[in-house]
Amino acid sequence: MKAIGKIDWAFSAGRIPFKNNGEEPLFMSHDKIAVLNTSEENAIVELLIFYEDQKPVGTYEILVRAKRLRKIRFNDLIAPEAVQLERNYSCLIQTNVPVVIQFSRMNTGANSNAEMSTIAFPVEPEN
Amino acid sequence: MKAIGKIDWAFSAGRIPFKNNGEEPLFMSHDKIAVLNTSEENAIVELLIFYEDQKPVGTYEILVRAKRLRKIRFNDLIAPEAVQLERNYSCLIQTNVPVVIQFSRMNTGANSNAEMSTIAFPVEPEN
Amino acid sequence: MKAIGKIDWAFSAGRIPFKNNGEEPLFMSHDKIAVLNTSEENAIVELLIFYEDQKPVGTYEILVRAKRLRKIRFNDLIAPEAVQLERNYSCLIQTNVPVVIQFSRMNTGANSNAEMSTIAFPVEPEN
Amino acid sequence: MKAIGKIDWAFSAGRIPFKNNGEEPLFMSHDKIAVLNTSEENAIVELLIFYEDQKPVGTYEILVRAKRLRKIRFNDLIAPEAVQLERNYSCLIQTNVPVVIQFSRMNTGANSNAEMSTIAFPVEPEN
Numbered sequence: 001m002k003a004i005g006k007i008d009w010a011f012s013a014g015r016i017p018f019k020n021n022g023e024e025p026l027f028m029s030h031d032k033i034a035v036l037n038t039s040e041e042n043a044i045v046e047l048l049i050f051y052e053d054q055k056p057v058g059t060y061e062i063l064v065r066a067k068r069l070r071k072i073r074f075n076d077l078i079a080p081e082a083v084q085l086e087r088n089y090s091c092l093i094q095t096n097v098p099v100v101i102q103f104s105r106m107n108t109g110a111n112s113n114a115e116m117s118t119i120a121f122p123v124e125p126e127n
Numbered sequence: 128m129k130a131i132g133k134i135d136w137a138f139s140a141g142r143i144p145f146k147n148n149g150e151e152p153l154f155m156s157h158d159k160i161a162v163l164n165t166s167e168e169n170a171i172v173e174l175l176i177f178y179e180d181q182k183p184v185g186t187y188e189i190l191v192r193a194k195r196l197r198k199i200r201f202n203d204l205i206a207p208e209a210v211q212l213e214r215n216y217s218c219l220i221q222t223n224v225p226v227v228i229q230f231s232r233m234n235t236g237a238n239s240n241a242e243m244s245t246i247a248f249p250v251e252p253e254n
Numbered sequence: 255m256k257a258i259g260k261i262d263w264a265f266s267a268g269r270i271p272f273k274n275n276g277e278e279p280l281f282m283s284h285d286k287i288a289v290l291n292t293s294e295e296n297a298i299v300e301l302l303i304f305y306e307d308q309k310p311v312g313t314y315e316i317l318v319r320a321k322r323l324r325k326i327r328f329n330d331l332i333a334p335e336a337v338q339l340e341r342n343y344s345c346l347i348q349t350n351v352p353v354v355i356q357f358s359r360m361n362t363g364a365n366s367n368a369e370m371s372t373i374a375f376p377v378e379p380e381n
Numbered sequence: 382m383k384a385i386g387k388i389d390w391a392f393s394a395g396r397i398p399f400k401n402n403g404e405e406p407l408f409m410s411h412d413k414i415a416v417l418n419t420s421e422e423n424a425i426v427e428l429l430i431f432y433e434d435q436k437p438v439g440t441y442e443i444l445v446r447a448k449r450l451r452k453i454r455f456n457d458l459i460a461p462e463a464v465q466l467e468r469n470y471s472c473l474i475q476t477n478v479p480v481v482i483q484f485s486r487m488n489t490g491a492n493s494n495a496e497m498s499t500i501a502f503p504v505e506p507e508n
Binding site: 089090105 | 416
């Protein structure tokens with residue numbers, strides 16, 4: 001199967017909630033991306049995190065194996081440094097092979113278990 | 128009417144919740160896609176399911192009649208094998224005629240009836 | 255200002271909830287589209303409704319004035335016939351001038367006031 | 382790093398809820414956009430607000446610094462005039478450098494803390 005999707009993606013409205021009332025780890029509040037790699041090659045996913053008041057942090061490198069899905073929780077990113085809780089952030093995602101990326105948030109800190117999800121923005125390469 | 132939409136689609140953040148407190152079948156927790164076929168021809172929809180830790184499963188073949196909508200619940204897919212509950216999955220969707228696809232989740236297992244929905248990602252054919 | 259957006263749009267996962275506990279009309283359960291017409295010309299918006307088990311119904315014609323927004327509730331569509339409650343439907347939207355369309359649902363029939371919203375799918379004209 | 386994204390964006394389903402039961406300012410009901418500027422240049426973001434029954438208001442000018450994210454709450458826009466509460470509005474967003482924009486709403490006035498979010502619509506420049 002040929003690779004499907006795009007190599008560059010972004011989303012801008014990241015924020016990891018601090019409070020949560022869910023059980024660990026499934027219902028813990030989190031931001032995550034789901035990366036689908038349909039290609040025959042492993043994908044090296046590079047994340048760059050942008051903030052409101054400091055320079056970008058990264059890159060975070062993550063492997064998504066050939067013909068596999070991987071969910072990446074921003075809570076789990078620790079090197080070069082942890083993504084800070086309760087701070088707005090954006091994320092630029094660049095890969096070596098085309099992938100499809102969906103961004104989701106589960107917020108269990110309020111009266112409800114709110115979930116929202118949107119396909120990330122496929123950044124067109126500017127040729 | 129000419130066919131509108133795209134022939135290849137994907138979403139990456141699938142997960143069928145196990146717990147639910149809704150009445151069957153309307154409020155049962157589920158993942159689903161709504162496939163709109165505006166064309167004069169029946170659409171053969173082929174689904175391929177990707178997982179985190181095993182090779183892809185499929186294809187699942189589903190008919191969407193000409194000038195009709197069809198909602199496909201991932202809970203209902205049984206051949207070649209059922210989509211497993213509480214496991215992350217992604218889905219590649221390929222058809223013979225252009226369609227429009229929206230992905231939704233209803234989660235009734237928590238304190239609330241959370242619903243989220245997003246247009247799936249239209250995969251551009253790489254010519 | 256030049257017109258921005260697209261002339262053809264679609265979404266597939268329509269469904270007007272029957273039950274609701276909200277006050278009329280603001281918190282009544284509903285499906286709606288918000289149509290933004292930035293152009294200098296009035297837009298004639300034509301809706302065609304697709305169902306699972308009968309032929310398409312329409313068109314419904316709605317005016318969106320120049321440089322104005324209009325929210326269209328599917329509950330309010332009555333001619334040629336009302337959109338049926340608790341039935342899945344899809345919608346094809348065609349206009350004479352470019353517009354931007356967002357699809358939303360408010361569901362007040364459950365324990366929570368769930369709201370979901372997504373930009374509709376801009377159907378590329380096939381030249 | 383080269384700038385990524387688009388220079389023109391829009392969303393149509395804006396509405397700032399009036400009632401809210403959250404603590405200020407984090408959980409107050411609001412509409413917001415998150416603007417990611419990956420470029421080396423500051424971005425001047427110009428917002429134009431459209432209503433159902435009056436002519437467009439704007440432009441509102443907002444600076445998003447180079448290599449930074451900025452969240453803009455529509456509740457906070459005051460000049461040339463405040464965006465009115467409980468009224469439907471749409472927004473056209475134009476910048477001098479490519480950016481990525483996500484639109485979100487937090488509604489804390491109901492029984493739940495409903496959150497919804499979608500990537501805004503990237504308006505293709507018509508060449």
